[in-house]
Amino acid sequence: MTLALDAAAFGTLAELLRARSGLVIGPDKIYLLETRLAALVKREKLAGLTGLAARLRAPGADPLAREVVEAMTTNESLFFRDAKPFAHFRTQALPRLHAARPAGTRLRVWSAAASTGQEAYSLAMVLDECRALLAGRPVEILGTDIAREPLARAREGLYSQFEVQRGLPVQMLVKHFAKEDGNWRIAPALRAAVTFREWNLLADLAPLGRFDVVFCRNVLIYFDQPTKARALDAIAAQLAPDGVLYLGGAETVLGLTEKLAPLPDAPGVYAPVPRPPARGLGEPVPRWGEPALA
């Protein structure tokens, strides 16, 4: 189906998506608007995308605008996506952060574009494997996303055979999932280890608090350069000085922010750039590449 779209309507939709979610849609992606918004246009009995744009310009359009944003998100995710970030988290970041923190204090891990939950649950599985190392240290995992429907799926914790076959080692499947009518339900302990919340990466991130580890993978790719820079600066502000950020394989901080720098020999892994310590505020925190506190 082709949904009528004039230039003004395209402008309205593209600007709404850019401003609300960071998603950049060029004229070459009109087919994406057509395919992803077709159901909404039909449900609202609108005259194509031009009718949808007119409705969005009218007062009281906020709930519809939210639906448009959500319909345009790409929620593709898989367990242990790309493997290496999770290996680095297990073998480098966790031991280092554990050694640097006083016993018993909580570590906070954030899956910042959590989608349907595979990334957050993969982190929970790694933490389960590291129970001995962590010696009872509490770890909080927060998964956030702008889109409600994938978050509802994440909370549900029910995955298809196809989804668990992508990236999840079979021993982890057996250990952490139970078969349910042909699908796989995440174990209650793992489900309880993760909290999911709706949150826009372009909103104020300060209420989420300070994190030791942030996975923000495969979302910046959809943003333009200024929006990537803004999101990275905001994430850097929430990261502990000795914290660590994991980006997707096609994402970087380079040329976007001075607040984060790549870790040597660890592609896709970034750490805050030290700020000069304010006078009289005590010892600086050890950074990546410096020995951790005993």
Ligand SMILES: C[S@@+](CC[C@H](N)C(=O)[O-])C[C@H]1O[C@@H](n2cnc3c(N)ncnc32)[C@H](O)[C@@H]1O
């Ligand atoms: C491709 S998925 C990535 C999921 C997971 N991080 C991974 O790497 O497998 C991108 C997710 O980013 C979310 N997203 C897009 N714009 C966002 C924004 N402004 N704030 C928060 N989440 C956003 C989408 O809803 C989608 O679920």
